[in-house]
Amino acid sequence: MRLQLTDEQEAFRDRMRSFFSIAVPQEIRDKVAAGAELSREEIVSSQQILNAHGLAVPQWPVAWGGQDWTPVERHLWTDELQRSATPMPLVFNTSLVGPVIAEFGTEEQKQRFLPATANLDIWWCQGFSEPEAGSDLASLRTRAVREDDHYIVNGQKTWTTYAHYADWMFALVRTDPDAPRKQQGISFLLIDMTSPGVTVRPIELLDGAKEVNEVFLDDVRVPAENLIGEDNQGWACAKFLLGNERGGFAMSQVVRRRLAQAKQAAAEIPCGGGNLLDDQLFRARIAELETTAQALEVTGLRVVAGSQSGRPNPISSLLKLRGSQLHQDTTQLLLDVAGPDARLFEPGSTSAPDWAPRTARTYLNNRKSTIYGGSSEVQRSIIASSILGL
């Protein structure tokens, strides 16, 4: 047992740290650090900078721009990227659809999509959830009927993040409604968002953010060559993808940044005879959160160190379950530090510092983190069944 990094790992970390400290323009990273919303152009340009250096999709196969890194090196890449407040490469491209195409796609599909996906020349959105298929994803109803060399797709997707930015959607569609099990009869299709019959309607979220959408599909003609894998075998792609989605939940540097921000702000806020940072209750709250953060970080390292085999580790359910709660706890902490100014909705409309009104948005917006990517209840069921055997 040795928890220190080796000399080579330290050298790797230092290389990442110095790269990320200058790679992406400071003004973009300042926005990330402040929790402000990025524009589409900022997200694209920052991923393209990473991709130009071979650092946008390290988890992909080497032949398609990936890096032959150990799990520890991949972890250090994520950690340093987040520490520098560099925007994460777009998860739909790099963690979700990219690996699926690399694993299940034909050579032609790989040539066509992977380089453009890594470089964010194509912006992908995820067409999985439907009004009647949330946690119970396999109940999806969007129908695709084969007509010669096309699929005719009809149905509705929802909670589609960034569909309003997206060029393409990867979608689960039902191709065989009579299959004996609902997981069978599902296919994995790539749909051009400019196709006739695709309508995107934004859904305003509780914090006013416009990041998710409904996507209506009316007689959308999708060329059969856009099928990934076999007909009716889409659930295998979905399971592969969801495994990557859950494994990818490690945002400890974001938590650390919020805690540091809370302490810094608290030192300026009068409380009792001194400031909020002197307050015993506040300090205890910080100490608890920092301890949980550290326990989660070490648990994440256990997953990383144990993942040499390449199999997904069921403990990653734990990281999602507790990590998402910790995220929410830190957004609530900042909300409390901001005090009455947290109720001001529009940053800049008063003399209050910009960060204070943003805390309520961040708090409200983060309620999603225990819901998406497998809700906390789903994670508990996974732990109970696949780890505890219940």
Place this chain on the structure above:
Amino acid sequence: MDFDLSPEQLALRATVRDLFADHYDSIEQRNAVSSTDLGWSESLWRQAATMGLLGLPFDEEYGGMGAGPVEISVAMEEAGRVLAPEPFVEAVYLPGMLISRAANPEQRKRMIAPLVAGDTRAAFAHDEPGSRWPTNRVQTQAKQDGDQVLLTGRKRPVAAADSADLLIVSALTTEGTTGLYAVDAGSAGLQRHVYRTHDERRGAELVFDQVPAEPLAERAEVTALVTEGYICAQTAQCAEAVGAMRAVLQLTVDYLKARQQFGVPLSTFQALTHRAADMYEAVELANSLTLQATAALADGIVDPVLASRAKLQVGRASVFVGEQAVQMHGGIGITREYPASHFLSRLTAISRTFGSTDDHLRHLASLVGTD
């Protein structure tokens, strides 16, 4: 970065697991032992000495194994799984570590070798009535009387002092510094009031009335030495708690599968399986900080912040896991005939030994500052 045990450490774990399985295969066996006057098994103790378990952290020149914190945690996790009542930490590891750090070579050989051989046992008499972690106001007096030192004062609680042959005692010198002293437990002027704990351990209140004592160290750094000893001991106990939590979680999971109510197994009720998932989360997060604290000690780093974080996480988890295990067992959970209640007792005790969860939270809170 590597969380795996070495082949030697895995072999140690298997050996220790077998040793405990021989003695504590059932709760009846274990209760039969813990209800004796001594409260633990002398035959297990002799075997532990023979296989080197007692000498794990000590130098080979004293008959020890020259192993380290990782090996101690491995052994203590196994002890926790079966609720082994033997006072490894209290009677050997902690006092032995203090002797090996504080005493001169002649004293070390004389005192540590018989501990390792299983011939004698020691106890660390530090806490005094009313003192709370971190105990830094020792009132027991050490007075020079001719060529000897005499101790006067009262120590309570002193874990494992009921059966100790050798006492390591902290006392205040006339110069106002704290010293460590070795006292023969059979000395004239020393009274022992033996007590039992709710988790079926033993100890004693010690009353010293001009008891002759042998100085081990009278240095300003005694406080640091005690802090270091406590950090080693509490980390070992964190590992014991992780073992106990793992075992009681498994016990609960097995019960949920086996117990039928309303014509179905309890495991069909999501209210219960989701709570079991929360128990698993608590155990694994506690395990992570215990591993980190253990690995730090193995690297020679004595980090009070890390040690307190582990104590906080383990303390919170211990109470949650122990209480949930009892609750989810229903009536059988609150009997002494069934193991769940014994696990709750032990986990409750650990979360209040070497500082309570609140004590460690207070310590961590006092150190919070801007980065």
